[in-house]
Amino acid sequence: MKKKVLAVVMAAAMVLGLTACGGAAPAADGGGDGGLIKIGIINNDPNESGYRTANDKDLKATFTEANGFQASFAYSLKNDEQITAAQKFIQDGVDYLLLSAADTAGWDSVLKDAQAAGIHVILFDRTIDADPSLYSASIVSDMDKEGETAVNWLKGQNLSEYNIIHIQGVMGSAAQKGRSGAVDAAAASDGWNIVTQQTAEWNAEKAQQIVQSVIDAGTPFNVIYAENDDMAKGAVAALDKANISHGVGKDVIVMGFDCNKWALQELLDQNWNYDGQCNPFQSQYILDVIKTLESGQEPAQKTIIMDEKGFDATTITADDVNNYGI
Amino acid sequence: MSKILKNQIFIPIAALLLLAVFNLIMDPSFFKITLGYNSAGDPVLSGYLMTILDYGSELAILAIGMTLVTAASGGQDISVGAAIAISGSVVLRVLCGRDHHAETMQAPIIVAFLISCVVAMIFGAFNGTLVAFFKIQPMVATLILFTAGRSIAAWINNNELPIVNEVRFSYFGGFIPGIPIPTPFFIAAACVIVIFLVLKFTNLGLYTQTVGINENASRLNGLNPEFIKFLAFVILGLCVAVAALIKVSRLSTINYSVIAKDIEMDAILAVALGGNALSGGKFNMTASILGAYVIQFLTTTLYKFNVPADALPAYKAVVVILLVVFSAPVVRDFISAQWKRLTKKGVTENA
Structure with missing residues (x-):
């Protein structure tokens, strides 16, 4: 009896978990996006710190429908969950994948998938250990x-x-x-x-x-x-x-x-x-990169280091x- | 001698003495307490011992609740850190109202505290319900809140970081003007007195142990084991609210992701150090509370000796392994048997 109840609860928890993931990465609408640029943003949990909260707010304020974007967000502090979210975005057929990786390793295969699907990957805030040819630009703090x-x-x-x-x-x-x-x-x-x-x-x-x-x-x-x-x-x-x-x-x-x-x-x-x-305000830099890529050019530098003051x-x-x- | 060894409270006291002697040999100034004045001009006592009394308080309060939960349910609540984040967030939400940097408090502290108590007890009741009525392993049941708690805490304040600017709020985690002993110690002492009165004048202790030792037997004797377990989790919720008030008062603000991080492990360790069986049953409240201060003693000692940052957890782990192994019944039986043999030999030789 005890085991049965536990099994039911665990199953329920898993179903809940699935819907939670669904919430984090909303399914793509069936076409008809009215010329909006579709981007998938994978970020760390905004509760992590004031820095991250500001970073998330900045991205949300920039990539709006009014600005011509259809943005989906996924948050996790765990690398494997982030990779799963990236795979989901690739399946959804986003145009750009914006990534602040939780961990530097393990991204090669999913980024190759993205490249094969013709998706531009832009790293922000954090770099990863992967071949630079796998991403279009990296916007980081030094x-x-x-x-x-x-x-x-x-x-x-x-x-x-x-x-x-x-x-x-x-x-x-x-x-x-x-x-x-x-x-x-x-x-x-x-x-x-x-x-x-x-x-x-x-x-x-x-x-x-x-x-x-x-x-x-x-x-x-x-x-x-x-x-x-x-x-x-x-x-x-x-x-x-x-x-x-x-x-x-x-x-x-x-x-x-x-x-x-x-x-x-x-x-x-x-x-x-x-x-x-x-500097948590990377969205303007990302916007510039997207504009360059949209016009058919490659960004002048692969790694863009932001201005930071003291x-x-x-x-x-x-x-x-x-x-x-x- | 074997009687002393068998006594549960022997372990935390031995650990405390060991740490005290170690510090005495290495640097006697560890025990120096000086009277000074803080920047507000109020007298404060300072020194390592005061630091231990100060920072060990939250842990001692949590150890009270954790001991009851452990004894009744035979498992541990691993969500106390996340619950502290929630409870602390509620306190600040009520105090600050809509404005996150309010110059004056929007509500009396007592109201904020009482609301946070209710919220923390509701979350305790949630854990308690899962454990008592749905018979889920405590560690699995509390894993839910452990995972979700800090996000809930952030959501309560719309992800803002509220700051209380009024100095009165900082008294709970600091000093009341004119009293040179840190307030958290008084709060912990009050909690300890309350729980001892409760244990002395009610059957809570007896019933909790009965349920922990044999649930079916307790049911046959007319107890309601579900309710006792549920009650233990609610009491832990109350302890969480008190600890959370101290924690947020220390800095008058909160950081959802790091406040009371890993404190659940220290609280469980305090119970284990107190020689209580983590599988439930009999418990010794005094030993648990002493255990909590032993852990803070250890932490402060490690800070004092400037243990390299990345090696600190390793040192702590070694000490913890030693203490826990020593407190294991098998080892203690072995030691007391050896002691008996030695003394017997001595007696026969003398004869």
């Missing part, structure tokens, strides 16, 4: 450059000594590698002292505990280099608790990444010192907060 921009800014502060708490993102992610690499290089070349270097896995509360631990140990530090805004916020919460001043002209320099609106507001209020952008609390304006905040 994480190494983001790190370098931030580190160069920090060098420019000309502190008498650098004692840095380095809070890392999820180890192995592209953002972590790029943003950590620059600090490690500068620590080696300029003799910066890394007080602690630990991963808080993008988690504010873990960052708070890491900084708390350094404060409890009584080790002096004057820079917090957090690889995203959430972790910087956690670190600042620990500083506030210990009455350590932070921000422009204060004891500790606070650096974050991603340019959340609230983080830029902290910059404007002079509580933080620096925030590096990780904001300094002493120069940021209220307009910047509104324009670049996500």
Whole structure:
């Protein structure tokens, strides 16, 4: 009896799962799309982070029917589910496949299918380990450059000594590698002292505990280099608790990444010192690529690196907060 | 000696002592507590021990509910992390109203908290119904919420990240002005007192253990095992709501994908460290709660010794394996048998 009930529930769950997939990748309508360009967009879960939410909103705002597009969206943080969604889009006969892959590996065969079906593949936000001939363009952030921009800014502060708490993102992610690499290089070349270097896995509360631990140990530090805004916020919460001043002209320099609106507001209020952008607004770049391809040409460059800024609390304006905040 | 070894609470206490001695040898300043002032000018106590009391609180609260669920149903709820995301999201939704960066709170904190309690208990009831009435394995039943919970949490706030700007809200995860001990510790202490009063003055503990040991026998004795299991999940829901309030109050905001991430594993571990059988039946609440603080003690110790970031989970795993193996009944029986043999030998030699 127990097994039977379980079997029924599992079956029901599977059916639900199927409809859920159907919802994520709406079936193509039977022709008659009125000259709309059909695109399938495979993205990571918009709940993942503020970055992803902004990214998803931007894509949705650009690829509308009013702009001449019929867009279908599929979201997953898992590579295999994304590949299944890609196969579905290929069957549906989309004209363009836009892809932000969860994982770099495993995409060769499905992209070959797409090529055989004459579908243009455009990668955004993340690259994959596949032959470049399999995709038309790749629009990415240069994480190494983001790190370098931030580190160069920090060098420019000309502190008498650098004692840095380095809070890392999820180890192995592209953002972590790029943003950590620059600090490690500068620590080696300029003799910066890394007080602690630990991963808080993008988690504010873990960052708070890491900084708390350094404060409890009584080790002096004057820079917090957090690889995203959430972790910087956690670190600042620990500083506030210990009455350590932070921000422009204060004891500790606070650096974050991603340019959340609230983080830029902290910059404007002079509580933080620096925030590096990780540009989520790729849709205009994608639009340019599609226009080029539609006119029968190939994009001039295969890999397009987006402009990304670094904001300094002493120069940021209220307009910047509104324009670049996500 | 064998009596001490057999006692369930021996394991978490031994682990706690081991960690304490290790820290004492490596760096006695671990135990230093200093009185300072935070940036608002209020007195606060700080030091590693305070950090442990502070951050271990949510886990201790969750361990209460998890112990009951484990004892009654013989399984674990793996959706507590996702449920915290939902409950925390509800708190912020009520406090912020439509404006995600409201300067003032749109509702009293107590109202937001009570609503989040109701929501968390409904989700607990959902899990409880699946387990108690549909007889689904707890881990499978709670897998549903584990998978869907964080998306639900994001949906409650339309995918926005609300921020509460009022300082009063941060008291729950920080300090009440004038009181130098972190508030989460008081909240945890209140929860512990409540559960001990409940266990002392009601039959909840007895009934839960009865159902966990033998469901059919409990039914024959006039108990309603379905209801007891259901109740355990609802109580866990309440614990989740309390833990969620502390979590969102710490930073006055929420991140749906990472808040209370993997906390279910720590909560289950706390129960296991307390020497409770994960297959249900008899339980020891004190041991579970101590277990929760042991886990935080371990985490804080690892942070203190600057264990390399990517190696941290490995260190934790090694310690956990040691503790769990040591707490296994087979190993403990073996040790106490060896101890008996040794002492007997000593006695005969003396004679």
